[in-house]
Structure formats: C-alpha cells, structure tokens
Amino acid sequence: MKTTVQFIVSSMVTIVLFISTISTTQAASFGMLSPNAEVHLVTIGPGPLVWERFGHNGIWISDPESGFDRIYHWGLFDFQSENFWPKFLQGYMDYSIGHIDASDFLQFYMESDRSIWLQTLNLNADQKNELAILLMENDSKGMRIYRYNYYLDNCSTRTRDALDKVLGGIIKKETESSGSGKSFRSNTRRLLQMMPGPYLGIHLGLGHPADDEISIWKDMFTPMSLRRHLNAIKLPDGMPLILSDKLLYNSPRTKEPETIKSYMGFFFPVSASLGALFAVLGYLAAVKKKSARFFLALLATTWTLLSGLLGTIILLIWLVTEHRYGHWNENLLHFNPLSLVLAVLFLVMLIRGRLPKMGGLILYAVTALSLLGFAIQIIPFFDQVNAEIIALTLPAHLGLLWAMRITERFNAQ
Numbered sequence: 001m002k003t004t005v006q007f008i009v010s011s012m013v014t015i016v017l018f019i020s021t022i023s024t025t026q027a028a029s030f031g032m033l034s035p036n037a038e039v040h041l042v043t044i045g046p047g048p049l050v051w052e053r054f055g056h057n058g059i060w061i062s063d064p065e066s067g068f069d070r071i072y073h074w075g076l077f078d079f080q081s082e083n084f085w086p087k088f089l090q091g092y093m094d095y096s097i098g099h100i101d102a103s104d105f106l107q108f109y110m111e112s113d114r115s116i117w118l119q120t121l122n123l124n125a126d127q128k129n130e131l132a133i134l135l136m137e138n139d140s141k142g143m144r145i146y147r148y149n150y151y152l153d154n155c156s157t158r159t160r161d162a163l164d165k166v167l168g169g170i171i172k173k174e175t176e177s178s179g180s181g182k183s184f185r186s187n188t189r190r191l192l193q194m195m196p197g198p199y200l201g202i203h204l205g206l207g208h209p210a211d212d213e214i215s216i217w218k219d220m221f222t223p224m225s226l227r228r229h230l231n232a233i234k235l236p237d238g239m240p241l242i243l244s245d246k247l248l249y250n251s252p253r254t255k256e257p258e259t260i261k262s263y264m265g266f267f268f269p270v271s272a273s274l275g276a277l278f279a280v281l282g283y284l285a286a287v288k289k290k291s292a293r294f295f296l297a298l299l300a301t302t303w304t305l306l307s308g309l310l311g312t313i314i315l316l317i318w319l320v321t322e323h324r325y326g327h328w329n330e331n332l333l334h335f336n337p338l339s340l341v342l343a344v345l346f347l348v349m350l351i352r353g354r355l356p357k358m359g360g361l362i363l364y365a366v367t368a369l370s371l372l373g374f375a376i377q378i379i380p381f382f383d384q385v386n387a388e389i390i391a392l393t394l395p396a397h398l399g400l401l402w403a404m405r406i407t408e409r410f411n412a413q
Contacts, residue, residue: 033128037063038120041159041242042071042105043227045115046191046254050198052114053191055256057159057223060102060118061132071105072097072135075148075155091322095148097138097158106248115255116248117227122241123166131166138162151184151325156223163230167241174233175216182219184325185210185385186260191222193261200263204310204389205317207329211385224256268391274303275399282403290353293407297350300400301343307366307393308340330384333373334393336366355404363404367397 044056058073074097078084087093109116123131137143148154164171185206192199220226233241281299284292315337317326345359374390376382 031066033061033063033068033125033132034065035125036065037061037068037128039123039128039131041119041121041163041227041230043117043119043223044109045117045224045251046256047112047114048254050192050195053195053198054154055156055223056109057156057226058105059131059135059159059162060105061128061135062102068132069102070099071102072099072139073105073155074146074158077148089321091149091324093148094145095154096144096146097135098144099135099139110249113251113253114249115251118244118246118248119227119230120243121163122235122239122243127166131162134162134165151218151221154221156226157221159223160217160220160226167235170235170241171230171233172217175220175229178216179213180216180219181213183211183213183385184218184221187219187222187225190257190260193257196263196266200388200392203386204331204335205314205323205326205329207318207325207327207331208384209327210325211383262388264388264391267388268395271392271395272399275395275397275402278396278399278403279406282406285403285407286409293353294350296403296407297346297355300403301346301350303396303400304339304346304366305343307335308337308343311335311337311339330373330376330382331386331389333369334386334389334397336369338362338366342366355408360404360408363401367401370394370397 038061040060040062042058042060046053046055056073056075058071060071062069074095076096076098077093081094084093106116146153146158160171185203188202188206188210189199192202216229220229227245231240231242231245235241278296278299281292281296285296311332314326314329314332314335317323318329318332342359342362345356345362349355349359370390370393373386374394377387377390
C-alpha cells in the first residue's frame, strides 16, 4: 500500500513539474547575470521507486541581484502522455527539460527523503551567461523534448554535456579515455540490489553490450557518479572545477549502495529446490503414483510456461526494439522460447497422463542449450555476466529432465 501511494504521489509531482516547463523565458530576452551570480550542480540521491534508484540532478543558477533563481533539469516524463507505454517498450521514449524555482525543487526532494548535494561550479562570467542561455534555449519550444536513452541520453548525461560545452570540452577530454572499471550492467545491479524483482528483470533483459567496460565519461550517466567525477576535474589554469561540495540534506533511509550484492545465494537454492522437487515427483510418478504424475505435470507446465514467456520477451527485446543493451543476450539459452511448446505438451500430460514423444525431444533440447550456455562461459566472446541467471535456471532444467527420463523409463517396463 505504501509503495502504491508513493507511486501515485511521485507520478502526480512529476506531471506538475512537467507542466511547469511550459512557461519559460526566451533566451533572446535574457539579460546578463550579475558578477555575484552562482552556478551549482544539484545532485539528488536514490529514491524508493524503481526509476528513482538512479538519482536525479539539475543545474541551479542563482543571481540575487536580478532575482534569477531557478533549477533546470532534464529527465521529465508523464505516464499519461500519448503512447507512453508502447514507446517505453519499444525504446522510443520522449522526455523533456524543465525549470522550477530552486526552493520548490529542494523542498520537494527533502520531503521525499532523498539526499541532496550542492556543488558550486568554478565558472567565469562568460561561462555562466553562456550556460544560462544554453539552458533557456533547451527549454524553449521545439527543443524541450528529446529522445531518451537510459544509459546514453538522460538527465545526468544532458547535465554533463551542458557543462562540458561551456567549459570547451574539458570534462570529456579528461574522462573519455579513462576506464571506470565498471559497466552499465554493474552499475544497474548495484543500484537495484535491494529490489529483487526489478533487479532480476533488468539483469535478465540486458545482453552483451551492457557488459563492456565504460569510460569515466560514460560512467557519469548516473547523477551520483557525475558528482563524484566532477570533483576530480581541473581547469586549464590548474584550479578545480568544483569550488565546494556540500551535503545539503542527508537521507537516513535511502542510500546509494557502494557494492553489488549478488543474489546467487538466493537464486541457486530456489532453482535447486525446484529441480529436486521435480526429481522426487518424477520418481513417485514412476512408481505409479497418479497424484505425483498430476503434480509433476502441473508444476512442469507452470515452469516451462514462465521460462518460455521470459525467453520470448528477451527475444523480442533483441529483435524488434531499440533497447540496444538488450541485444545479443545469452540468457536466451536459459529462458528459451521453445519452452512455450513444452508448456503446451505438459498440459497435454496433465490431461492425458503422458508426455507426448515430441515433449521429451524438446525437453532435451532446452536442457542442452542451458548446459551449453553454462559451458561457453569459458570462451572469451561468450562471457556475459549472467551467473545468477544460470544458477536460477539450470538446476531446474536438469531436475525436470531427470524426472521425465525416470518416468518414461518405468513406463516402458
């Protein structure tokens, strides 16, 4: 119930923030900022909802003399916008930039109990004015909407790019060729680790491209990483880009995880238990226990249906969507669309008491492919980070195959 209320409140506030972007000052009418104007990078820590786990940020321009005091931030979306979910599924998501009074922005995230950092940027007068004009141009009609990409074009990368532009490319020059030791997958797993469902779903849907090591430049796709990396940037004169870095509000509830928590210790016992249950039911069915045969068929139908549906989703992500980091996905070897055919054949077994011969052949194929997916991990090209997925599927596949083999062997006697 609490999560549902948070979802509704967050959605309503997001819509309000989105609507607030409609009214904007045109760059043509902008006057020069005063010498006392300050520019800050505001970083918001993770929140409790899935899309909040990656944080948020914005650029705050404050000029007490002119009264100019607003935060520009990208990554605004509206669940109620036209075709939002079909676009989301296909990877064609349209997000926008907006601006809001700084006090309202900060108050909202404090009330949402999310940590807030404030970094003061070391920009000269020309750079401050150039940045203000750039932000207002981005927030003007015709430029406000952009094609969102969760790793390559989001609130953090847009903020990074705006700062890099007024700094003459210094950020990119210092970070593009330096490896971060991380990947898009490792960052995603780390930030979603306390949410088993989303963790498994996204981990399952990511393919080979998500495992490539990313540069520090690309690592700044999360606001928290952008904040950390900017602290190391030096200007041409040797001065730091960040004059100060303050923790404005410290949330005791929502923290950014520092390391990845593997679910291997949970996924493997679950799959091993399922495989053992299949084996026990197979043995009991082999010794003429009709109830065991019924429950074996029922459980096998459920497992293969789930496996087949997940495999079909993985295949569709690869073949028909723009989610490029879900392409070339080895998890297809473990959650296989062929299992949908198996589900139908096990349903036949549930009704008639015997698995059709074709079912046995397909079951061998599904299990063999899962074993292949495990074995090829030693080959450098097939080194997708999916040990948890293998642990979740292979024991269950092996247990079901053994159950059907022993059942059919006894039936043949």
